[in-house]
Amino acid sequence: xxxxxxxxxxxxxxxxxxxxxxxxxxxxxxxxxxxxxxxxxxxxxxxxxxxxxxxxxxxxxxxxxxxxxxxxxxxxxxxxxxxxxxxxxxxxxxxxxxxxxxxxxxxxxxxxxxxxxxxxxxxxxxxxxxxxxxxxxxxxxxxxxxxxxxxxxxxxxxxxxxxxxxxxxxxxxxxxxxxxxxxxxxxxxxxxxxxxxxxxxxxxxxxxxxxxxxxxxxxxxxxxxxxxxxxxxxxxxxxxxxxxxxxxxxxxxxxxxxxxxxxxxxxxxxxxxxxxxxxxxxxxxxxxxxxxxxxxxxxxxxxxxxxxxxxxxxxxxxxxxxxxxxxxxxxxxxxxxxxxxxxxxxxxxxxxx
Ligand SMILES: NC(=O)c1ccc[n+]([C@@H]2O[C@H](COP(=O)([O-])OP(=O)(O)OC[C@H]3O[C@@H](n4cnc5c(N)ncnc54)[C@H](O)[C@@H]3O)[C@@H](O)[C@H]2O)c1
Numbered sequence: 342x343x344x345x346x347x348x349x350x351x352x353x354x355x356x357x358x359x360x361x362x363x364x365x366x367x368x369x370x371x372x373x374x375x376x377x378x379x380x381x382x383x384x385x386x387x388x389x390x391x392x393x394x395x396x397x398x399x400x401x402x403x404x405x406x407x408x409x410x411x412x413x414x415x416x417x418x419x420x421x422x423x424x425x426x427x428x429x430x431x432x433x434x435x436x437x438x439x440x441x442x443x444x445x446x447x448x449x450x451x452x453x454x455x456x457x458x459x460x461x462x463x464x465x466x467x468x469x470x471x472x473x474x475x476x477x478x479x480x481x482x483x484x485x486x487x488x489x490x491x492x493x494x495x496x497x498x499x500x501x502x503x504x505x506x507x508x509x510x511x512x513x514x515x516x517x518x519x520x521x522x523x524x525x526x527x528x529x530x531x532x533x534x535x536x537x538x539x540x541x542x543x544x545x546x547x548x549x550x551x552x553x554x555x556x557x558x559x560x561x562x563x564x565x566x567x568x569x570x571x572x573x574x575x576x577x578x579x580x581x582x583x584x585x586x587x588x589x590x591x592x593x594x595x596x597x598x599x600x601x602x603x604x605x606x607x608x609x610x611x612x613x614x615x616x617x618x619x620x621x622x623x624x625x626x627x628x629x630x631x632x633x634x635x636x637x638x639x640x641x642x643x644x645x646x647x648x649x650x651x652x653x654x655x656x657x658x659x660x661x662x663x664x665x666x667x668x669x670x671x672x673x674x675x676x677x678x679x680x681x682x683x684x685x686x687x688x689x690x691x692x693x694x
Contacts, residue, residue, distance in 0.1 A: 344371040345652050348408045348434075350401050350425055351416035352377035352386045354503065355439050358468075359414055361639040362648025364390040370652050374408035376401050401425055405432050412655050415439060418506035419513050423448035426463070430455050435462040435655050437648075440523045441677070442670030444514035449674045453667045462660055463667030464651040467527045470664050471646030474607075475591060478600045479532070488596030493532075493575045495525035495591045498583035499624040501554055501561070509558045516547060516559020519677050522579030524589070526680075527673045529567065529575050531664025535672045536570040539691045542680030552582050565680045586625035589642070604642060608633045 347363065349356050352375055363370050375383045376398040383397045398404035401421075405413065405428045413429035414437040415422055423443045429436050430452075442465060443449040456463045469475055482490060498521065506512040507520055518526075530537065544560035545551045554561040561581040568574050589604035605622050610633065612618065617629035623638065639645060647665070654661050663669065683690050 342369065343656070344369055345412060345656050346371050346373045346410040347412050347414055347652075348374035348376065348404055348410040349386075349414045349416060350376045350404060351418075352379070352382040353416070355466075356386055356414075356416035357389070358639055358642075358644040359416060359437070359466075359648055360386055360390040360392070362645040363652075364392075365645055366649055366652060369656065373410050374398060374404055376404040402428065405429050405434070410434060412437065412651075418504065419444050419519075420506065420511065423452060426452045427455055430459050430461040433459075433461075435464065437464040437466055437651050438667070438670065439466050440527070440670065441514055441519050441674050442667065443674065444510075444512070446671070446674050446678055449667075449671045453671050456667050462655065462658075463670070464654060464661045465527075465665050465667055465670035466647055466651075467524065467531070467664055467669070468643035468647050469524045469528045469589070470531055470662070471643035471650065472589070472604055473641060473643075473646070474602050474604055475528070475643070478591060478593060478602050481600060482593060482595070487593075487598035487600070490573050490593055490595050492594040493529060493573060493592070494578075495528060495575070496578035496580075497521040497524045497587070497589050498578065498580045499587040500584050500626065501557075501581040507559075508556070510547075513559060514674075515677065515681060516544070516557060516563065517561055517579040517581045518542075518544060518563035518565075518680060519559070519674075520579070521581075522563055522565070522577060522680075523673060523677065525577040525579070525591075526565070526676055527664060527669065528591075529569075529577060530672055530676065531669065533569040533571065533573065534663060535669070537676065537692060538568050538570050539689065540565055540567045540676070540679060540683060541689045542566075542683040544681070544684040546684075552580075554581055557581075560684075563680070563684070565683075567676075584626055586622040605635070606633050608636050610634050610636060
């Protein structure tokens, strides 16, 4: 069987999430190149996941030019997504792009237009759509046994990004809404086939008006109310003021029932430790006392499922499912920018008004 040849660009946090996915499907994928300006990260990543026979690059231009691959997996800071994507697609490769698709709607639109013009695929890495617990919730919802959905509340929150690039709007595209809220927004848009009708946003504004992170240019708290064409309402939240570990939470209220999912803290393993553990869940500040250590965290957050889906799609030259295409990443960014507009101007926004 022909294997998909992948060049991973960026070898830090998100590259680690994706690599876990690749390492489980080495029968159909081959890591032929890894690029990072910090070469020590490449070696560490490859060692962690047992990748061999790849070429290491410290410059993405050279990597894209020289590496014989089918797909470029972009695990770089947000502001570089556009440049790497364009170069990769112009070199004839499909791409996986981490969230958000770009830092501006214009760049994201350019990426989608380029993919269409060149006949290339953009696989937009929205892991929420592959989290097994969220998929279970959706299958129950879609079975109709709870009746029509009326109201959905979703949030991703933690205490702040580890990445220096998340601190400025130029490099990140905004604050916590574009960095974390991107997940609940994409998830809801995928659920409703991008058919939203009106929205209102509010944020902490950034810098001095932030709740905690006053050196950060973007906001550290944000919320949006969105109404969809079918009448469903949603509250979507993101913040960097949540301590105790990352929260990925989904609540669905229907005519005849409801569903509650807590991805981070609903594991089956409970531990009490006086000295603390090496690790429990993403972004937990302390690990002593009672904790719920995540079981196969990357799989349960959806990263392995998304990588498997993208590899299958690329091998058969097809687009990804709804919510996971370049156009879905673009629509998410448009909605987030309208949430920012609503928040900064104090206006309620109607689609196409
Ligand atoms: N889906 C998720 O849950 C999730 C989680 C974390 C990050 N992300 C996304 O993944 C992307 C990367 O984030 P991260 O946290 O891995 O970032 P990071 O800051 O941890 O790492 C980025 C890597 O890129 C390298 N790099 C930066 N500029 C470079 C250049 N010009 N040439 C070569 N290498 C360069 C850095 O050395 C670093 O190793 C971002 O878009 C982020 O939003 C997604």
